[in-house]
Amino acid sequence: MEIEPSKAISGYMKEVKKVIFVVPDGVGIKNYLYSKLLTELKPDDVQIVIWSPLPKEVFNEVERLHGITIEYKAITLLAEPPLTRLYREATTYARLKHNVILKNNTSLLTNWPKPKGYSKRAFMQRIAQVLGNYLTKDYKRILSYEAKSKRHWGSADIAHYKGYLEALQPQSVFITHQRVASLMPICLAAKQLNIKITTAIFSWDNLPKARLCVSADQYLVWGDWMQQEMTDYYPEIPSEQIKLVGTPQFEFYLEDKHIITRAEFANEHHLDKNKTWICFSGDDVKTSPYDALFLKDVAEALAPYEDQIQIIFRRCPVDFSQRYDAVLKNYNHLIKPIDPLWHVPKDTGWTGYFAKYEDIAMQVNLAKHCAAVINLGSTMAHDFTILNKPCLYLNYDPVVDKDWSVATIYSYQHFRSMKGLNAVGWLNSKETIADEVLKAIEQPESVATDRKLWMERVVLQPVDVSSQLIAKIL
Incomplete structure (x- = not known):
């Protein structure tokens, strides 16, 4: 059988690797898509795939800037199941209170929105606060409730993303920041397929806020200060998963x-x-x-x-x-x-x-x-x-x-x-x-x-x- 010359290199098919960039909102576009990162990924060898709820037109400038073609897929950010949301918010409050003691800094609690009125959201915040007070007494309880939060994502939600990942077979998935809880099903689907998930800690003030909302295999941090913060606030994450890389926004x-x-x-x-x-x-x-x-x-x-x-x-x-x-x-x-x-x-x-x-x-x-x-x-x-x-x-x-x-x-x-x-x-x-x-x-x-x-x-x-x-x- 003849092999088309355009598809053959030294007698074998050249493998093009795929990296999925999950861009949940506009804040990561400047730092990660306008920077030299996509150029460093060598477009001859790596196909960039973008998953985002933002329209395709948003990324036209990225293609023009780097002279590459991006494979784009629109995704809808799924709403968290009620129990998932409750357990996650409870652990957030518990972590904030835990960190107040850890760092002797009461200002950390200013990151907890005070429930106002009688809306469903305010009602959930109040319950989460009560539950969080219970969890604060033992760090293992915080971890167990975070695990419960993940388990309450529906199998259909995980399967939704698993099918896309199986079709694409990416080498890795990069989530441009760690704050969007609706991305957890992507992480869970990737874990089932042994696809590596990487996320970036987006800003220098994020970690004390206890909003590490996705579960990844690698966490990209700005510098020594943030690296130590990851160790302090999330001792369960092995040090080898914390990658000291800086941030492209200063390049x-x-x-x-x-x-x-x-x-x-x-x-x-x-x-x-x-x-x-x-x-x-x-x-x-x-x-x-x-x-x-x-x-x-x-x-x-x-x-x-x-x-x-x-x-x-x-x-x-x-x-x-x-x-x-x-x-x-x-x-x-x-x-x-x-x-x-x-x-x-x-x-x-x-x-x-x-x-x-x-x-x-x-x-x-x-x-x-x-x-x-x-x-x-x-x-x-x-x-x-x-x-x-x-x-x-x-x-x-x-x-x-x-x-x-x-x-x-x-x-x-x-x-x-x-x-x-x-x-x-x-x-x-x-x-x-x-x-x-x-x-x-x-x-x-x-x-x-x-x-x-x-x-x-x-x-x-x-x-x-x-x-x-x-x-x-x-």
């Missing part, structure tokens, strides 16, 4: 292709190239409900220097509120808003939001051309550190609110990674803003002197090896 800052000149950036966004730019990076409404007041305070403090300084305001990509409008109007001579470049489909909720590829260059050039960044506890501190720029954290309450305070924000567990380090500059009051900003401009090396050491604790160095390491694992 973009070292890619010259994204950078344009200061003059080009100024022209594109109607900035004054002769002034020093300071970036004010907005937070989401829940984290910083008084963010507009912070922006107003910064503007008032820097108004006397408007002939020298321009504030670039970048709002949180998922914040579409009008809370900043009055400040932007009143200080339009000083503040220049540059909105994130994100797709925001109608009627999808936050799960459908995702960054356009052009937003990467936007962020890279902000860090490249701004002297410093101001925000409330954002990861942007690390983004700016890569290009050796200081971050100034807002550290005072603009109003008195019994339900919110910056003291609570900075008591969160992931900020303990700063212990013993001069990691950021601190804006401890409205009155200190001008002096601290001027210091960051004129003497940047004297502000946040340990910023690189902090990042080394949090993110594997060098940052540009992450995609390569992940590709090898997949």
